[in-house]
Amino acid sequence: MSKSVYRRGGQALLLCAAALSGAAQAAQADEYRLAPGDQIRVQVFQNPDLTLDARVGESGFISYPLVGKVKVGGLPLDGAEALLAAALKKGGYVQQPQVNIALLQVRGNQASVLGQVNRPGRFPLETANTTVTDLLAQAGGVAPGGADLVVLTGARDGKPFRTEIDVPAIYRAAQGGSAGTLVVQPGDVLFVDRAPVYYIYGEAQRPGAYRVERGMTLRQALAQGGGPTVRGTERSLKVERRAADGSFQPLKLDMNAQIQPDDVIYVPESLF
CATH class of the missing domain: 3.10.560.10 (Outer membrane lipoprotein wza domain like)
Incomplete structure (x- = not known):
């Protein structure tokens, strides 16, 4: 086989690796990040004594056996797993720790849906890119008596945030290949008023x-x-x-x- 073929093959492998790396980074950006109030279960392979059910504290810390306080708030699950594994290995407690963290209950990253929807209430934002339409779907959609315009309130960059969203226009834009809808942040409130x-x-x-x-x-x-x-x-x-x-x-x-x-x-x- 000629060198040019090898060269082309190497370039293809590099391009493939770069694409996979970019996809992995995008997936990590969209992954759920632990927040205060979340309930988690930590397990270490072949070390059942290190199994722990814990609640993420207001400052983002949990107290873990042997290691002490560890800040997991703001980390994706795999990031928190890697942090605990490194702490166990550094302390000499487990030589090759394989840590698994399961999210038992989401309480930190939540948004509220009020007004004319089929299931009003508070809902977890299970991914970092949860949109208004995702949140409406969790609430069962707009009720028959609900208005087309919904109001999203919250905070952005420490300042009060309020915007009106035309729900039918969102779906018309989606059909035309538009970029989608607004991303919901923890603590946001989506209100659906009565239709005029x-x-x-x-x-x-x-x-x-x-x-x-x-x-x-x-x-x-x-x-x-x-x-x-x-x-x-x-x-x-x-x-x-x-x-x-x-x-x-x-x-x-x-x-x-x-x-x-x-x-x-x-x-x-x-x-x-």
Whole structure:
């Protein structure tokens, strides 16, 4: 075989190794990192006396037999395993320690989901790149009465953080190959408000409150309520809209005009 073939083969192996190294670094960056409050189990191969269930303290330390206090907070599991193994070997307690750490319960890295979701509560951020959509999925998704806009609050770089997220736009962007959604940080709160509604009363088939869809026209809003009854008419529909002072002002709208949250539609009785 010629030297050029060997050279090409060596370059391919180097490129492959570099790709594997880059993938390993990316995986480590995404790996869950231990935080205060997490419950872990430490086991050392062929040394059952060194098995320990521990809680990561507020300062990130655990107290481990023979070794003493070890700071594991902020480390991925394999990093904490390597740290404990090095401490056991350095102290001469185990010649070739094989340490395994299992995460029993996540309590440190958590975020809350409140409001109109199917399962509100606190949820663990099991990876470092948990997104808003991941968190919503853990909460069972937005409930039928939930709004399209959700609010994420927390802290970034020690400063208060607040942003509104258009959930349908996220999925439309994902279909178009966009970069995805915001990454959630420990302590964040995701709030899903009620969807905006409008009201129909009078001679409508199904009077009541209905969700305001984007771009919904007066004609579409009336259709949601089943349209007029046999005694009702579309002519002379009355629409009232909330003003800045909270009062309702009467409007004369075209059937193709868009409605707004809290609009009140009155379907009058036909005179003929």
